[in-house]
Amino acid sequence: MSPQSLLGLLPYLVAGWLFLIGLYGIVTSRNLIHTVVSLSVVQSSTYVLLLTVGFRAGATAPVFSDIAPGAIVVDPLVQALALTDVVVGATVSALLLALAVQSHKRSGTLDPDQLRTLSG
Amino acid sequence: MPATALTPVIIGLPIGMAAVLAALGARLPRRVLDATATATAATVTVLAVLLLVATSQGRVVAWAGGWTPHQGVSVGIALVADPFGAGLAVVAAVLSTAVLVFSWRYFQAVEVFFHALVLVFLAAMCGFVLTGDLFDMFVWFELMSAIAYALTGYQIEQAQPLQGAVNFGITNSIGAFATLLGITLLYGRTGALTFAALGATLTGAHPDAVIVVSMALILTGFLVKAAVVPFHFWTADAEAVAPSPVCALFSGIMVELGIYAVARIYWTVYAPVLPVSALRGPLLGFGVLTAVLGAVMCLAQRHIKRLLAFSTISHVGLFLIGVALLSPAGLAGTAVYVLGQAGVKAALFLLAGVIALRLGSVSERDLHGRGRDMPLTAALTIIGGLALAGLPPFATALGKAITEDAAASAGLGWLVAVFIAASSLTGAAVLRMAARVFFGLGAPATAHPIQRSDDRSDDRSDDRSDDRSDDRSDDRSDVVGDDGEQDSGEAEEPSPARAPRTMLIPPVVLLAAALALGMLPGLPATMGVVAAGFTDQPFYAAQVLALPLPGHAALPAPVDWFTTSSLVYGLLSVALAVLIAAAAVLRTRLPGWAVAVADAGRPALRGLRALHSGHIGDYVAWLLVGVVSLGAALGVALR
């Protein structure tokens, strides 16, 4: 593989890395807050992949206030999708953190090893 | 109202009303709140039925924002109603209405939040089944999820609902992110998001890495939602602790929507590029594993709601098998099965709510013989158990029969054994529970002091580890049952002498509906036609993109109503269920060899139970194993 194409693969690899390292964080987490933040790391892989897929070499932002119509722009679709993704991330974090706050009140701990009242 | 207006109104009405209710909020008296929310859900039911009727004339395609396609291309989002989509919207609306009616008397201090959330949940489910766009489907999926996490943790005064909701939220979110990664990969490849355009773009393409991996990733989120093994761990945790009416929605329809998504996405997007032979094996594998594991774990439960949750998992496995046949007949059978199961399972969860309200517990052991004065609840529970086992002419039995026939005619006759095993084991679990709770049959619970715990879980976790090291007796209730059967936390009166009528009518209606559907001799043939249309990708794409229609590619599946053999299989499942239930209840009187057989399976069962550890790290590790297995299996099957 040429260095050129390897460089072009890099943004994709960053997305893949974020996905897996975030999952590693969740799997080994000892604190629910850390788990929720790790989940955000997993999610950031989707941001990176969306923007990677929508990028166009040499293009500018798809906002035609101060550029001529016909200028080459990056894909506006992925930006709109990423916006939705951001909202999803914020809401999921809010709900999970609320659950973590209450969980800590009930159980006095945030360690998943201690929070295992459900099983079997 | 023109049919194209029905689709957006079905989505817009409930969320709009939810916003209005939330705005008026605390100013509304409880009665007005109940009445408005229920009336809204009932109206959506009517609209969805009208839409279903309209789809008999062909798909109802509505482009949001008026972006109708030009020469087969549009930048908008298509809302596409066909009979399966509209039918599922009807189911969602009926169950939401039933749940809202049930909740009139079930919740004590429920505020506007619950009603608003149920209505938004309904809108999200309708959007999910009516959209013709992959990313839009993801949006409705996430909307469903956000509400579901909050509803699961509704009873914040206890530790378990919070943990169940956390496990649910994290596994589902990871699944959703995997789905989004897959959507993005596929978007980068095709530059399209509408199902129809995606399918058209992929027609004739070579099934390469992007296609295989994007499919595996996209399906991940939906398989998590569908509670397919090994993505399923959240299900039992969440449904053991969520309020019973919420569980009725989860098990009755939400989980099944995951299966719907698998079918929809395969048949509109990937069918032109991934041959049936590549997908059938992997999906069948997941389906059989799910059906068997769910059924075994179901029988092993003593916590009624956890038991029902595992029965849902088992049935989802059967649905996945039906879809995995990738034939119109398999789809038709699954559709009927899903309809039947929705009524039966939702009814059983509502009945669990009645039990919790009356008796203050949902632990089978704890309740031994305490339900003697609840004849109607008992009768309904037994009927539900028999229907779950596949008693003709319930729709569950009909759907099972059609799917079995489809499997046999695909040369996979051995699958019939899986169907009989799964349905009889899950039915047996419910019947055993009914026999113990309502009739006090079998030995009463071994004296295990029931901890009326003061929820300080530092003590609890110690208890738990002791519990773990014990050699568990078969009679040991699962851990949730031991110290967590507090479903009644939110119930109106601690133990009213009679269950309010509004809590018994919904399960009666739902069971009756499941029975009535199975008694329609014309239903299977109609479903055969509908399923053929569902699988006809070129026709779908042309209809949605307003292109000249090609000829029909798929022939209607020849599907029969109950035949002699299917009646025999149905009755066999029921007989087995009754026998297994009887054996479980009368365990002490069994001959020695039978006990020995049961004991032989115990270590394996213990291992299975240990896998369901309640630990989010475990669940996520297994989830990743699932994604990789699916991707690898697809990749290998294509070689």
Add this chain to the structure above:
Amino acid sequence: MTRRVRVVVFAVAAVGMAVLLVWAFAGARPFGTSIHPYGDLAVRAALEQRATANTVASVTFDQRGLDTMGEEFILFAAVLGTSILLRREPDELARTVGEEGTEDRAGSGPTPEMVRLFGYVVLPFVVVVGIYVVAHGHLSPGGGFQGGIVLATGLHLLYIAGDYPALRRLRPQRVFEVSEAAAAASYVLLGLAGLAVTGAFLANVLPYGTLGQLASAGTVPLLNTAVGVEVGSGTVLLLAEFLEQTLVLRERSGRPDTGGSR
């Protein structure tokens, strides 16, 4: 599973996942490709048909406005859900503001004067910027989501400034609950208006105007405003729920029944 087993299972799966991902990435279009069929169409539709200079706004509120409605309700549901999950239980007492320890951010000591001053001085500017970002969402980068967040967080400069009582006064939750729900409902109503007038849900019902003018892009600015109010109010409510948690004390002693099991 023990921790060690769990990590081993994960590691094996992660290696498999990495292989699958690299396989797919290597087959994907190269980074910076010039092939973006949907994007090109969306840009053309935004400029030629809808006079929307910010094409992202055109995609978000016009071409894929249905997604955005769902998205808005995800936030709406999260706010409702968080209020459910963080509702005050009977055994929890709220500290009243003004008691010791509540004037300043809980537990962080007195706020330095410079920070206080900064908070008060910057607040009006941030609010103006927020309104600008919402109002110009169809022209320049930004829009309802971004501007709403700016507005909501701007208000919380008061919290940074250590003046929680002032923040509470500026943030009557009831008002924000109503404005949030009303804004969410108005998005649906605009959609239904489109349905009534043109026969298509969320279809534009206003003249498009001239590209680049404030009054252009049809209903996009209205939808932007609805979302701006919804996101702003929703975020304020979300933050309020969490901030109030620091003011909730649990009644520790004298409870006959400490738990929920009844």
